[in-house]
Amino acid sequence: MVTMSDVAREAGVSMMTVSNVLTGRKRVGEPTRDRVLAAVESLGYEVNLTARHLRAGRTDTVALIVPSFHDYFGEVADRIAPLIEAGGRHLVLERTSADARSEMESLSVPRLQMYDGVFLSVAGLGRDEIDRVPTSAPIVLLGEREMPGRFDHVRLANGEGARLATAHMLERGSRRVLALGGAVGSSAGMESDRRAGWAEAHRAAGLVPDDRLVVPLPDFTSEAAHQALGQVLDDGPAFDGIFAVNDTVAFGALAALAERGVRVPDEVQLAGFDNLDVSRFVPPGITSVDPGYDVVAATAVRLLEQRMAGSDAPREHVTTPVSLVERGSTRADVGPG
Template sequence: MAGAGTRGAVTMHDVAAKAGVSVKTVSNVVNDYPHIRPSTREKVQRAIDELGYRMNLSARNLRQGRTGIIGLALPELSLPYFAELADSVIRAAEERGLTVLIEQTSADRQHELDVLTSERRQLTDGLIFSPLALGPDDAAALDVSYPLVVLGERIFGGDWDHVTMNNVDGARAATQHLIDSGRRRIAVIGAHAGETMGSAALRVLGYQTALAANGIPFDPDLVVEGGLWHRATGAACVNGLLDAGIEVDAVFGLNDALALGALHALHARRIDVPGDIAVVGFDNIEDAAYAAPTLTSIAPGREQIAATAIDVLMERIAGSEEPFRRVIADFTLVERESTAV
């Protein structure tokens, strides 16, 4: 009799016949049903491997009332951090058999609200959402009927899972690194006036905390406001500082795009980095390793954020009723040439 491989796609019936078990047992194994004897699971898995069986995810999702698609809503894919975060989320999702539908909100409040109520939510089993424009008054909008994981710092509290980075301690570590290298006139670029929550406010707080811990007076002239965290903003912030004659021996860009813009402006003025002014960023995007000089940066745990967000969302999709969680990713300081002593 011809083997299963010559008759087309391998089925559960083929696996069951080879393993000497029922089709229901094979189904329980591939769907990871917990109450199966280890010896039976091993026998079925061996048959799956030998036959090259691949589960029909579409059929399984249909039976379970799922699409196998999750949403990912990000502010701006032209910003390197969000582009790399999207890549990390997609890869983590693919490893778990999921497809990602990406939506860009442009950091616009109405667009962010629309994402939460969009008809596209009928196409997705859950949503990973990184808001920038929503504030505390919008918290009720996150009370949705589908699984939701929030990224970032814009919303605190509430009945949803929240995965974020350690902005305060990361910024404190970046500033402490500059202080340890002998810098005392440390400018921070990209601050947002009046912001009490969000990445800018938290990272400035970390900067101020490091200054205070080292007995360095806080100078408001060294905190430079910036709008969108783009390279052009970073260059403009540094040029404004230097044109005003403010003494600076280090620059902390609140993200790497700002820091890369700062490097460009300093290079254009023929100011030596790090000899005259050291520069550090935040996010550890790929470009940081290829800048000239290479850029010291805080790596905020992007892969951990992506994988955790996917896993938590999958648990909610599967019906988990565990208490909602707030997960803070680990960070590391990646030292490169821009702060070398």
């Protein structure tokens, strides 16, 4: 590896002069600069960023650490990246998950400290892991869990989104809306928020939420939803609407319905959450709660940059608004039933 001192020797100057030429932080005479540049060129020198980072005490890099790059977080990442770049920093992504050991690993404090700032999704994390993370580092939590106040936190208006979607289907004639992927217990997660919204919409419509309409899922995949809904269709309670906890789950539901010839939205209305790009195109178009990705991204970046700038203002917990995008999977008008 060719280092700065090689260049310095080749050009007959000191290392500092090479550094100054390359960073432009101090004035260097024309002829000297030329000799340095020539040496750089001929030796093929490239600065060693690790060394620079050590010296500088920062990495100019921000990490987004999420359980999966798909769907929701993929969309968020796409929005955050340009904002971070605009701030002169660099964004990298890491996954939690894989196995438990490597989850600890990527959340280890030393690793977090390699970054000037971190967006951390707490979706799949235990409370213990989070409690081990020191408050000192600039960290913004993304996610739906109720979290200790120690960190800035951006979350969606999950309850409101679920309420919007469910109310919409109730308005359009549904009477028994399944909550697909709802949590039956009272765990403090995204799914319980969404379930609360589902229940609230029922009550607002003068209906009593029926717990048998809450269908839990082992995970929020299409496959799990496909299986579970198949079961319900075969020998579960009757229903005429589905609020899926997210769009991926909605696709699984769509497949189960199609297999049994159940027409959407005529017999069953369907709404999801996340408003994925593909949801717009999958016939008949999946009605979905839009998380307002741009706002989520902008808010998260604002909080993080504030923290990276050294602010010790009180932590903020921001809930960003959501909206309902109506498509063909729910009825445009109140149906006959």
